[in-house]
Amino acid sequence: MQPGLVIFDCDGVLVDTERMVNASLAEIVSELGYPITGPECQRRFMGRTLENVKEMVEQLTGSKLSEDWPDQVRTRDLEVFKAGVPAIRGVSKVLDDLDARQVPYCVGSSGKYAKMRTTLGSSGLLPRLEGKLYSAEDCAQGKPAPDVFLLAAKSMGFAPESCVVIEDSLPGVQAAKAAGMAVFAFVEDPSCDREALARAGATLFEDMSELPALLFSKS
The missing domain is CATH 1.10.150 (DNA polymerase; domain 1)
Incomplete structure (x- = not known):
């Protein structure tokens, strides 16, 4: 679905x-x-x-x-x-694909809003995401608690079970699962603990170009 x-x-x-x-x-x-x-x-x-x-x-x-x-x-x-923050390679095309399919998206982060706006601004992604940022700054608990993902879902008007989370950290995957959401883990970084992410219930992928096919493989 x-x-x-x-x-x-x-x-x-x-x-x-x-x-x-x-x-x-x-x-x-x-x-x-x-x-x-x-x-x-x-x-x-x-x-x-x-x-x-x-x-x-x-x-x-x-x-x-x-x-x-x-x-x-x-x-x-x-x-x-201040030295500059690049966007993850291929992520803009993923957002293009979601836009083309008219599937809404947002951000759920442990970082504060000031940090998100700085990094997303530097990368050029902020105009696409402004107004759709949700931070643990507004929650009682950060990841691995599910609070920020539940906040994002509620604010965007979706039931948790209809949401899919894209993460790269074990606390993030644990938070998504605790929220009752499907989760895909981006494991391009060699520092990722792939075994732990998989054990926590994430579907792993190594390249952003793979994500649209994973998200819509059963549609």
Whole structure:
């Protein structure tokens, strides 16, 4: 059956930011006395809110971080993004295909609105998505809780079971499944834990050009 609504994660699905932000985060965490690489940060923290990451980093380092630590990281990320953020290769054609089929789509992200508008703006995708952005900033809990996807579905006027989520992180896949939604996991990045994503219930794909056929294979 044709999906009623397609909900895209933002980082790593629409815009190629994951390697950038995790390299920066690795520097921050390493400076706290816990040496870590960008790919390891990606495996540990990908898809989570920075508030959740703060708690995890405190456990790893044994240090109590300031309450504004997440905002400090966000400010540093915004500086990194000034160099330019590319769109994920092929994602514009996916949006073209959805437009041609008159299938609505939106974004459900752990990131705050300011970050989404910065990265999507830099990539050139924002005009297509403005007014259809939903953030865990407006939810009681971030991924892997289903809140942001349920918010997106309700706001766009669709029942959860009619929605399909496009994700690249384990917390994101878990959130989609908890929301009662089908989920496809984009695994182009070598840092993705493919086995964990599949075990969590996602259908995996490696290239954005594959997505339309997956979404509409039974239509």
